[in-house]
Amino acid sequence: MAIAAVVDIARLDDGWILAPERYDPRRCRAVNAGPCVGDFVHVRREVVRAGADATGRFLVFDTGDAKDGIMAASKPPVAGSQIRSAKKRIHPRQVVVSRLRPYLRQIAWVDPGLLVEQESSAGERGGASRQLAVPGEMVPSVELICSTEFFVLESADGASIAFLVPFLLSAPVQAVLAAAQEGGHHPRFNERTLTTLAVPAALAEQAGELSGRVERAVGQAREAYAALRRAVATAARLQL
Numbered sequence: 001m002a003i004a005a006v007v008d009i010a011r012l013d014d015g016w017i018l019a020p021e022r023y024d025p026r027r028c029r030a031v032n033a034g035p036c037v038g039d040f041v042h043v044r045r046e047v048v049r050a051g052a053d054a055t056g057r058f059l060v061f062d063t064g065d066a067k068d069g070i071m072a073a074s075k076p077p078v079a080g081s082q083i084r085s086a087k088k089r090i091h092p093r094q095v096v097v098s099r100l101r102p103y104l105r106q107i108a109w110v111d112p113g114l115l116v117e118q119e120s121s122a123g124e125r126g127g128a129s130r131q132l133a134v135p136g137e138m139v140p141s142v143e144l145i146c147s148t149e150f151f152v153l154e155s156a157d158g159a160s161i162a163f164l165v166p167f168l169l170s171a172p173v174q175a176v177l178a179a180a181q182e183g184g185h186h187p188r189f190n191e192r193t194l195t196t197l198a199v200p201a202a203l204a205e206q207a208g209e210l211s212g213r214v215e216r217a218v219g220q221a222r223e224a225y226a227a228l229r230r231a232v233a234t235a236a237r238l239q240l
Contacts, residue, residue, distance in 0.1 A: 038195035054080030
């Protein structure tokens with residue numbers, strides 16, 4: 001069945017956008033009165049540019065490294081000189097949302113264990129015993145950066161925003177993001193679509209409890225990654 005929308009010229013988005021996807025009625029959904037995503041977060045834009053900005057060591061995340069709530073550190077840290085394009089700086093306890101191809105569900109909570117895992121991996125690669133960071137402690141020698149295709153969300157009031165991960169991955173919201181994507185070859189949705197998503201009042205009331213569940217689940221997944229990494233290291237040693 002065809003979907004149509006009639007939009008007054010005064011309601012066209014800035015720039016006189018005429019793309020029909022921008023006004024797809026499926027981008028709006030009826031929910032109980034409540035806040036929107038933008039009430040809980042600030043959208044951060046700390047850009048690290050190749051060259052002068054890229055000094056130190058960086059753990060780089062592409063959009064494919066975020067999936068269904070978890071960030072996977074698929075590559076070791078690199079020197080700043082190896083960064084060839086602009087990236088966004090990210091920090092533990094933020095949420096990253098890829099604007100590219102929303103059906104890939106590239107959304108994740110940036111857990112503190114990412115930095116601890118990298119410190120542990122470095123110790124194993126070096127073959128020497130070293131003092132590891134306490135879970136949740138920052139490792140200052142490595143900074144986290146990601147693709148500019150990510151929206152980087154930070155809590156507006158210091159409370160955990162991990163609850164946004166299951167919210168954004170839920171079927172109703174995924175339907176909105178799918179309807180909001182624009183472009184044929186590299187379909188994306190815009191920032192306004194994300195920040196104006198209505199958060200049902202009932203969900204907002206349970207944000208703290210839901211955030212705790214997400215943080216625990218991601219922590220357990222991080223431990224599983226570490227256990228598998230240790231198993232691979234053992235297998236390698238046994239072949240020497």
